[in-house]
Amino acid sequence: MARVWTWLREDVWEIRFRRYVALSLAAVLAALGIWGGMTATKEDRSCAPGVVQPKGSDECVGVSWTTYAFGRPQFAETVQAINRENHRLKPGSYVTVALLEPFTATDADNLADVLHELQGAYLAQHQANHDANGLKPKIRLVLANPGATGAHWQQTVDRLERMTKGPDRLRAVTGVGLSTDNNKKAVKELTRRGIPVIGSSITADDLANGQNGKDPFPGLARVSPTNTDEARALASFAKVSAANAFLVYDRTGDPYTRTLQKSFEKMLTGSRYEAQPFTPPADRSKEGSTANVFAQITTILCTTPKSTDTILFAGRHTQLRQFINALGARGCVDRRFTVLTGDEGSYLAGDKELDPRALKDPLLSVRYTALAHPEAWVSDTAKTGGSAADARVLQALLDSAGREPVGPVGKVALDDGQLIIAYDAMRLAVHGIRGASPTGKIPALADVGLQWPQVKGKQLRVNGASGWICLDAHGNPYDKAVPIVELTPDSRSRFVKIAWPEGKPPAQECLPPS
Structure with missing residues (x-):
């Protein structure tokens, strides 16, 4: 019995000693910043305050x-x-x-x-x-x-x-x-x-x-201004005729392209041609395969009468650039076209991926509504x-x-x-x-x-x-001022004229009507 008691005391002592060693080791490791990683990794995903x-x-x-x-x-x-x-x-x-x-x-x-x-x-x-x-x-x-x-x-x-x-x-x-x-x-x-x-x-x-x-x-x-007001200002400036215009639009759309499309459709009530859609990547800053679609749309445009000379484009700037490049390579080089679009056109000034031949084509013009312009x-x-x-x-x-x-x-x-x-x-x-x-x-x-x-x-x-x-x-x-801007042959923005959603500037009191 004395021997058993001795074994028990030795076992208890050994358990206590192991616990003491484990706790001491944990304290040392924690001080070194190691224990936290060994037990439960807490990832620091902070980049900066806030x-x-x-x-x-x-x-x-x-x-x-x-x-x-x-x-x-x-x-x-x-x-x-x-x-x-x-x-x-x-x-x-x-x-x-x-x-x-x-x-x-x-x-x-x-x-x-x-x-x-x-x-x-x-x-x-x-x-x-x-x-x-x-x-x-x-x-x-x-x-x-x-x-x-x-x-x-x-x-x-x-x-x-x-x-x-x-x-x-x-x-x-x-x-x-x-x-x-x-x-x-x-x-x-x-x-x-x-x-x-x-x-x-x-x-x-x-x-x-x-x-x-x-x-x-x-x-x-x-x-x-809203897209509707921009379109109204553009229409008052360009004197768009539904009989001579053609709409190209983003099929899937986002808030900008959808409402621009609807605004353009109101301008083209009674148009003789069905609008032509394109489907861009979900991330509209990416190229995707849209350029192929634009080449086909350009071919369709070439089959229309020469009186069809205005193209309304409802899309983001990457797709707009692709479309302009396609027009620059069109087969009907003797046809005159004017592309009209919203303020996304402002991104194209200085865009190195624009085909220089397109902008230097004297029969191709690209005009857009800007939010502001230094020359306005x-x-x-x-x-x-x-x-x-x-x-x-x-x-x-x-x-x-x-x-x-x-x-x-x-x-x-x-x-x-x-x-x-x-x-x-x-x-x-x-x-x-x-x-x-x-x-x-x-x-x-x-x-x-x-x-x-x-x-x-x-x-x-x-x-x-x-x-x-x-x-x-x-x-x-x-009735906010809407600068109309044109892309120049050297890919710069040239101020053309201020247009107004109401067709004329507001009065001095600048009070919206009832």
Whole structure:
């Protein structure tokens, strides 16, 4: 019995000793950062403060308020300028505005678009914070990335909503970018949660309030005309005849292409020809096999009478480029054609994949409606609807943007209109924020979106660099200036004329009719 007791004591001692060794080893390993990996791997998917990499994705999405540039070197200088401006603000003196854009886009055209919108929003922020009148509250700018295609919009919207509370005091979201289904979902959810949105370059009719008398996006304001208004302005300029026009459209469509197609169809009521569809890849920045379809459509066009000389194109810029290249190689070289399209045409200025033969063809013209153009207001020929003086305010900012304290902001380009329109969108955001609190105090979130119906009239409109911004009761711009632009033989954008949805500029009071 004594021997058994001795064995038991030895066994207990050995168990205790093993436990002691195991716990000691665990403590050492934990100190070395090894134990956590051995027991349960917890993956760190953080990219920067406020920005993470979702599982199954190689993109960093969320909201950034640091010098993080989403891995895009071309954004770095502007992001650093924004960071300097943000750090100049005293705690409690500012509200936050988020710029929602696909900062991780991979397509070169989209990246250029985002860069220019980033620059425009920042210049408006700097202008607002250094206004000679010392108006308040000051504006802090942050960058919101829902992903290259907007696929992670839900996660980004959640983050933005959290920022409406506490010291961030988020009061508006501007930008939005392309009229896509994912962006439409993001805008719908932001506005459902009471966050005001100011769309810069969205033009789709179904991403606007007031359609059929309904407002599905309460608190949404826009600075760009709808596709319908762009088409009306284009029709008034080009004198489009249904008898002599031909429609080519994106069969599957997205909010931009669908509403542009419908707008063009209204112009072509009674056309003698059936419209010709094409089916692009799901990612419309990709080439796919669409070029083959366009070669066939061009052959069909060559069989029409010579009086058919106008082609209305409802599609994105990659497919537009493919179509123009096909027209440049058409068999009926003696036929004259004019291609008319929406603001996606602005991406083609400087596009190295455009066939030079197509643009140098004297019988082929490509014209499009731009959101803005630097030459639109060189002179005040329109008398109303905008002015050269308003455009020069932005130009003065640009002149100082190459160096501190304003810049540097990187390479600046105005021809695509994106910088101008983003600048105007941020100015509208500031107008709404400060209008919601005339005393300069921090306005309530709910009060900012209530300002849009009153942005009109000589005193309350926004005198934008792209033209006057006078909003109707639904937050849409009334009779906004639409620059008509033509691609030149050397792939540049040449300003042709300002056109108007109403057929003429608005009156001085800039009040939408009943």
